Amino acid sequence: MTFLFSGPNGDRTKRAFMAGLVGLLVNLMLGVFKILAGWQSGFLSVMGDGFNNITDMGSVVLLMMTFYYAAKPSDKEHPFGHGRLEYINSTVMAAVILYVGITLLVESVQKIIHPRNTEFTVFVAIILVIGLLAKLFLAWWYKRAGEKIGSKAFEAYSADSLSDTLSTSGVLVATLAEYFFGIQIDGIMGCLMSLFILWTGYSIMKNAVNSILGATPDKEVYRKIKECILSCPGVYGVHDLIVHDYGPENHFATAHVELDSSLNLVESHELAENVMTTLRDKLNVQATIHADPKAVSNPREAEYRRDLESAIYRTRLPLSYHDFFVEEKKGEIHLSFELALTGPCKLKDKEIYDEICSHLKAINPEYTVETMVDRNFISGKLYGWDEEEVKEIAGRNKEK
Known part of the structure; x- marks a missing residue:
């Protein structure tokens, strides 16, 4: 008792x-x-x-x-x-x-x-x-x-x-x-x-x-959690926030937070831990945090974002984007991001990917694209990722 x-x-x-x-x-x-x-x-x-x-x-x-x-x-x-x-x-x-x-x-x-x-x-x-x-x-x-x-x-x-x-x-x-x-x-x-x-x-x-x-929790719950995460030092953005309701005042959450891509693994881990501790202390929310890199030090990132926004606008599709990251390598500009539907869309994920790619290529032929479409918190297939490069990185890590 x-x-x-x-x-x-x-x-x-x-x-x-x-x-x-x-x-x-x-x-x-x-x-x-x-x-x-x-x-x-x-x-x-x-x-x-x-x-x-x-x-x-x-x-x-x-x-x-x-x-x-x-x-x-x-x-x-x-x-x-x-x-x-x-x-x-x-x-x-x-x-x-x-x-x-x-x-x-x-x-x-x-x-x-x-x-x-x-x-x-x-x-x-x-x-x-x-x-x-x-x-x-x-x-x-x-x-x-x-x-x-x-x-x-x-x-x-x-x-x-x-x-x-x-x-x-x-x-x-x-x-x-x-x-x-x-x-x-x-x-x-x-x-x-x-x-x-x-x-x-x-x-x-x-x-x-x-x-x-498992209905969507109250919007106020989302607002408080987002504000709490963004108040943490070193956090540049938050997306893919999913809240699991296990009863009033008993919430569990998962979220993707954007951190400086120049941080090492230990530093990123410490910032993510700080976000989880802050949520637990202030809102009594147990959270799992996924760190996403953000090219904070790249002066051309704003330009790349504008090009992506322009490509989305030209498609006339009900889309928004998040989890944006850019990497310049091997004479190419590699854009990585996720798309979310803001309204009904009859196109399949692959068709959406092709539309975005064609408009981005028209803006700058050096662009390569890696993206997926989120539909109601469910991530779809990843398009544009370099399977050979992933195997190469895994092989180098194995040799170490």
Whole structure:
């Protein structure tokens, strides 16, 4: 139990428990009073709203258990921690919400076909108004908690509470309509309420499953990591940043950083180590850094970059470039870079390579090109690399 409120996520877990306890108590009181009011009056939609509060209470208990287990440190079986339990919790909660919505829809349709007498009381109206205000409070409370601790699970609970305010409003309209106008719309409002519940469950399920599958993390996470890397001394650029989400505040990253090509292996290693340490200390991000050479001391590099940008412009293709490096050798100017698509493109990688090469050769016949196309973080085949030269370098290293 000592791990629960200690360690880097201890304060976060404590706040989550406090937010969950408030939601637990509010849903318990609402559920009991609504079920009692619905049973006495015969309003099925009121009882359904009460049972929805009870399921919300169970969901909050599940959420608190999730934070309990997610706070556990990594172990041999789970080297990346237990943070994704929050996403699994959201999936389970969504399944419960979908079940409640389907059940209520079936019962509401049956009541439309076979209407039953109901009895309006002031007690029912008071309970519904209190429930409406309480759910508005919970929607704000969960949203505030989600923003403070960075939890999508609490944001999902906030959305669920907000949808509950709409359904409770529908139930209140049904009871008043029947009392003042004698119109029985309880079953219809129950159907509408169930549709709201089903839509909420679907939305939560979709977001949770996307997080488990590996959806793109929030743009703010990328921005902070990039800014942190670029703040490190000796770093001239960063690209190919990939962030792996293992739960809120539990991110792993890989990135390519541009370092001065004149540095030796030991110096490049030290700079890369500094970047990894900075990310771990400032953002609690575990990172693997790949060093890319940048010809900082070459006064003609800017000219070569402009030629490449001109060639890309002339192709009229939706392309951007990164990981640019130039090497002048054997009477040739060897350009090495990677291309990324900024929009839809029907051409294959080899066709893109041929287009770029032809335009660069037209600008300067001494250019030779080595490039690949990145599509959604997936690197394609490398075109233009000199296989014989690689074997020659490997052979010299072997002789040493």
